[in-house]
Amino acid sequence: xxxxxxxxxxxxxxxxxxxxxxxxxxxxxxxxxxxxxxxxxxxxxxxxxxxxxxxxxxxxxxxxxxxxxxxxxxxxxxxxxxxxxxxxxxxxxxxxxxxxxxxxxxxxxxxxxxxxxxxxxxxxxxxxxxxxxxxxxxxxxxxxxxxxxxxxxxxxxxxxxxxxxxxxxxxxxxxxxxxxxxxxxxxxxxxxxxxxxxxxxxxxxxxxxxxxxxxxxxxxxxxxxxxxxxxxxxxxxxxxxxxxxxxxxxxxxxxx
Amino acid sequence: xxxxxxxxxxxxxxxxxxxxxxxxxxxxxxxxxxxxxxxxxxxxxxxxxxxxxxxxxxxxxxxxxxxxxxxxxxxxxxxxxxxxxxxxxxxxxxxxxxxxxxxxxxxxxxxxxxxxxxxxxxxxxxxxxxxxxxxxxxxxxxxxxxxxxxxxxxxxxxxxxxxxxxxxxxxxxxxxxxxxxxxxxxxxxxxxxxxxxxxxxxxxxxxxxxxxxxxxxxxxxxxxxxxxxxxxxxxxxxxxxxxxxxxxxxxxxxxxxxxxxxxxxxxxxxxxxxxxxxxxxxxxxxxxxxxxxxxxxxxxx
Numbered sequence: 001x002x003x004x005x006x007x008x009x010x011x012x013x014x015x016x017x018x019x020x021x022x023x024x025x026x027x028x029x030x031x032x033x034x035x036x037x038x039x040x041x042x043x044x045x046x047x048x049x050x051x052x053x054x055x056x057x058x059x060x061x062x063x064x065x066x067x068x069x070x071x072x073x074x075x076x077x078x079x080x081x082x083x084x085x086x087x088x089x090x091x092x093x094x095x096x097x098x099x100x101x102x103x104x105x106x107x108x109x110x111x112x113x114x115x116x117x118x119x120x121x122x123x124x125x126x127x128x129x130x131x132x133x134x135x136x137x138x139x140x141x142x143x144x145x146x147x148x149x150x151x152x153x154x155x156x157x158x159x160x161x162x163x164x165x166x167x168x169x170x171x172x173x174x175x176x177x178x179x180x181x182x183x184x185x186x187x188x189x190x191x192x193x194x195x196x197x198x199x200x201x202x203x204x205x206x207x208x209x210x211x212x213x214x215x216x217x218x219x220x221x222x223x224x225x226x227x228x229x230x231x232x233x234x235x236x237x238x239x240x241x242x243x244x245x246x247x248x249x250x251x252x253x254x255x256x
Numbered sequence: 257x258x259x260x261x262x263x264x265x266x267x268x269x270x271x272x273x274x275x276x277x278x279x280x281x282x283x284x285x286x287x288x289x290x291x292x293x294x295x296x297x298x299x300x301x302x303x304x305x306x307x308x309x310x311x312x313x314x315x316x317x318x319x320x321x322x323x324x325x326x327x328x329x330x331x332x333x334x335x336x337x338x339x340x341x342x343x344x345x346x347x348x349x350x351x352x353x354x355x356x357x358x359x360x361x362x363x364x365x366x367x368x369x370x371x372x373x374x375x376x377x378x379x380x381x382x383x384x385x386x387x388x389x390x391x392x393x394x395x396x397x398x399x400x401x402x403x404x405x406x407x408x409x410x411x412x413x414x415x416x417x418x419x420x421x422x423x424x425x426x427x428x429x430x431x432x433x434x435x436x437x438x439x440x441x442x443x444x445x446x447x448x449x450x451x452x453x454x455x456x457x458x459x460x461x462x463x464x465x466x467x468x469x470x471x472x473x474x475x476x477x478x479x480x481x482x483x484x485x486x487x488x489x490x491x492x493x494x495x496x497x498x499x500x501x502x503x504x505x506x507x508x509x510x511x512x513x514x515x516x517x518x519x520x521x522x523x524x525x526x527x528x529x530x531x532x533x534x535x536x537x538x539x540x541x542x543x544x545x546x547x548x549x550x551x552x553x554x555x556x557x
Contacts, residue, residue, distance in 0.1 A: 059428075083431035096429075098422035101415075109419050114431035117412035165430075 004070075005205055006033040006056070006173055011065035013048075013055045013229075025051040027229035028065070033173070033207070037236075038199055040216040041209045042248070043226035049209045052226065053175050058082045069172070084114030085172035089162045089179040096162030099151030103142065103161060106150055107131050110165035134164060138194060140187075156187035163191065167198055174199070176208040180215075192219070213245050263387040265510050269478075269503030270394025271455045275471065276478035276498040277401055278448030283479065284494070285409075286421040286441045291347030292332040293475060294468045295354025296325045296446045300453025301463035302361040305369055308458075314375045318454045325450020326443045328354060333439030351468075358465050365465040374458035390459050397455065398499050401448065406492050417441060418491075449475075470523045473530050478502035480533045505529070 013026040025048050033039065043049045054060035056067060058079035067075050069085060090096050097106050108124055108131075128146070136143030138160045142153075150158055159179055166174060176195065180188040196219050199206050210216050216223055222236035223243065235243060275297065282290040300321035307317035328350055335346035359365065375381070381389040408414045419427040420437035427434050449471075457463040482494070482501025489497055512525050 057429075079428060080431045080433050083429060088429050090425075090429075095423070095425050098419045098426055100422050101418065105415065109415060109427075109430055109432075112412060112430075117416045117432070119408070119411045119413055121407075122410055122412050122415050 003035045004032045005035045005037075007031070007066075007068040007071075008056070009066045009068070011055060011067065012063045013051055013060055014063045015060075017063070024063075025229055026055060029230055031224070031231060031234075033205060035205055036203050037222050038204075038206045038220035039208070039222045039224055040220040041207055041224055041226060042211075042213070042216050043209075047226045048229045049226050050177060051229075053088065053177055053207070053209070056082075056173075057086055057088060057175065081114070086175065087113060087166040087169075087171040087173075088175040088177065089159070089166045091178040091181050093155040093158040093162070093182055096165065097150040097153075097158050100149050102147050102149055103135065103153070104128065104131050104146040106161060107134070107165060107168060110168045113169045113171075134168070135161075138164065140190070156183050156191065159183060160191055160194065163195060163198075167202065167204065170202060170204070172205060174204050174206040176206065178209050178211065181211065195219075213248055217243055217245065217248070260387055261510060262507075263391060265506040266503055267387055267390030267394055267459070269506040270398050270499065271390060271459055272452065272474065272506070273394070273398050273478060273499040273502035274401065274448055274452035274455060275475040276482070276502050277398075277405065277495065278445045278452060279472070279475040280479055280495065280498055281405075281441050281445040281448075283476065285418055286438060288343045289347070289472070290332065290442060290445065291344060291472060292328050292350045292354075292442070292446055293347075293449045294471050295351035295358075296328045296449045296468075297453040297456075297471045298358050298463065298465060298468035299328060299354050299361070300325050300450030301457035301467055302358045302367070302453075302465070303450070304454035305367045305457050305463035306361050306363075308369060308372050308374065309367060314373050314378075314458065318375060318451065318458075321450045321454035322447045323450075325453070326447040328450070329442035329444070329446030330439065332446070333442040336442075337435040337438055354468075355465065362463060362465065366462060368462045369458065370461065374461075375455070376458055393455070393459075397451070401451075402495050402499065405495055409491060470526060473523075473526045474505070477505050477526060477530045477533070480530060481505050481508075484533050484536055 008029055008031040011026050011029045012024065014022060014024050016022050029048075029052065041049050041052075051060060055062050058077065062075055066073055074082060098109070101109075104124060104127070108122060108127055111127065131146055132143055135146060140157055140160055142157050142160055145153065145157070150161060153161065159182070163179060179195075180191050183191065192215060198204070206220075208220065221240065222234070223240050224231050225233035275293070279290070279293060282288060303324045304314075304317045304321040307320050308314055312320070332346045332350045335341045335349060336343050339346070341349070376389045376393055381392050384392055409418060416427065416432045417437050417440065419430070420432060420434045424434050427437070453467075456467075478501040479498050480501070481504050482497035482499075485501060485504060486493070486497045508529060509522060509525070512522070513519070517525065
């Protein structure tokens with residue numbers, strides 16, 4: 001449980017470089033993520049949480065510093081290559097699924113995340129029983145809608161599908177970017193529970209951004225707070241279990 | 257309407273359907289308008305006709321036209337993805353440049369195939385009755401092309417291609433190289449359109465530098481007439497609907513000509529037909545026939 005899987009060393013991310021609007025979003029950020037860590041990430045808007053995800057995923061270029069996956073630098077790898085070990089679920093249900101493709105087709109795309117795709121037939125039928133079982137486990141009617149274009153699903157079903165797609169081929173690291181924020185309280189709670197069950201069952205390494213202090217305290221074995229481009233609070237294990245909302249307000253007054 | 261003209265319309269519809277199928281890949285799957293086709297179509301025609309005039313076998317000349325079309329697509333694709341030029345402008349740039357290239361290829365603005373071999377004069381088609389040669393050739397090409405496209409879209413690569421047009425953000429997060437998918441789509445699409453140019457030129461017996469004008473409207477018309485006529489379809493059925501739409505469109509043109517308009521009016525008509533088809537959803541809302549029908553049969557309560 002204590003082997004580092006991902007290390008960020010002195011990471012600096014700037015946008016609009018060499019213009020008057022230059023902004024430094026991550027300021028010399030250091031973070032070591034251990035295998036099996038389920039880290040909840042807190043921080044006010046603009047603190048750099050999403051920038052952190054985008055920098056690791058490669059959708060934003062890093063200005064200086066290094067990112068190591070199991071000791072090997074990945075900063076030269078493209079966003080597409082990094083998907084071999086990294087998967088993400090976005091906040092907006094529209095971002096995570098292809099609306100005109102069916103649920104099953106979306107899942108099929110996800111089975112080959114980060115792999116070469118050639119001119120071989122896709123073999124959708126062969127995967128159907130597996131997809132049926134997987135989606136039925138979500139308990140929100142997704143299992144009956146395998147042949148429905150995802151554009152016709154509810155937001156909750158789409159996010160559940162996005163989450164399934166992100167974990168279908170086991171990632172080394174899973175990023176959840178407020179993936180329940182756009183859902184109603186009940187659906188959000190259900191998806192959060194499913195998320196936790198699956199992460200625990202598969203022993204996934206996960207970073208989850210959230211604005212719900214309850215969720216941040218309830219789930220995961222580690223909690224970090226990002227403020228102004230730096231990690232200002234990092235607590236794990238027993239210390240995290242003892243943490244209360246009042247403690248968090250101390251570190252992090254501006255939330256809610 | 258005489259029988260011969262009807263057969264001719266079907267033949268034309270089949271040959272021109274290549275255009276619709278090519279454009280379908282960019283317009284409907286990648287979801288952007290590719291203006292390159294206005295340059296690719298005459299370039300396919302020019303290349304094929306020039307090659308035949310240089311004594312090259314019509315079969316190889318047609319393949320050459322496909323290759324040239326793919327090069328046009330590659331150029332647009334690179335300008336769009338690597339050069340970050342908006343797709344509409346990238347297409348217009350290549351289309352404009354293609355005009356000069358086409359004049360270079362042919363050496364003049366119009367080149368004939370009179371007394372030269374073409375695919376339509378191949379022995380298997382040559383013995384066919386009047387106009388049936390184009391039907392047979394068009395049918396053969398369309399069947400092969402449609403089957404190849406259906407297979408391709410069901411492969412892993414084809415699915416990644418569809419996903420790119422459907423949700424680029426998701427595609428990238430699954431490791432699909434979306435820039436490559438777009439370049440590939442533009443290449444295949446323009447290759448097919450180059451093929452269309454080669455076939456139409458061989459059927460008409462000449463290539464003209466101005467034969468690309470309004471081509472995108474004709475290609476869109478076959479896609480959209482197919483969609484309007486057949487409604488909700490699966491991907492495979494939609495590909496077939498493009499060909500049927502193209503044939504229907506030829507019949508519309510035939511009727512227009514029979515009404516006394518001349519061929520110079522066809523561009524105007526093509527645009528009007530396409531505009532009307534595209535506005536159909538709006539009309540349906542304004543003049544809701546089903547609503548009025550329901551009112552007519554409901555009781556007054």
